[in-house]
Amino acid sequence: MIEPARPEVRRFVAAVNAGDRAALAAALTADATMSDDGTDRDLHDWTEREIFRSDGKMAVESESDDGLDLLVRYTNSTWGAMNTRWHFVVADGRISRFETGQA
Numbered sequence: 092m093i094e095p096a097r098p099e100v101r102r103f104v105a106a107v108n109a110g111d112r113a114a115l116a117a118a119l120t121a122d123a124t125m126s127d128d129g130t131d132r133d134l135h136d137w138t139e140r141e142i143f144r145s146d147g148k149m150a151v152e153s154e155s156d157d158g159l160d161l162l163v164r165y166t167n168s169t170w171g172a173m174n175t176r177w178h179f180v181v182a183d184g185r186i187s188r189f190e191t192g193q194a
């Protein structure tokens with residue numbers, strides 16, 4: 092597992108892995124959005140279901156040169172382990188959007 096180079100993305104991954112709702116909220120802009128497999132989702136509902144209630148964990152396997160695209164081995168108690176891709180949009184030092192899906 093590698094540690095993301097971008098501090099905004101690193102904070103996001105750390106918050107997910109710690110199951111820390113407050114830290115994840117702090118890593119995101121107030122109006123952050125997200126999509127899963129190309130479909131926009133309600134960020135709060137999705138993070139509750141896919142991260143917090145199912146003990147989601149991100150093991151970063153690689154990142155792009157700009158640090159905004161990750162290949163992750165994602166594990167949770169609902170779906171098990173799967174290879175996923177994550178793309179982040181950063182604004183003012185926080186994540187304003189993330190897109191995830193199976194890799």
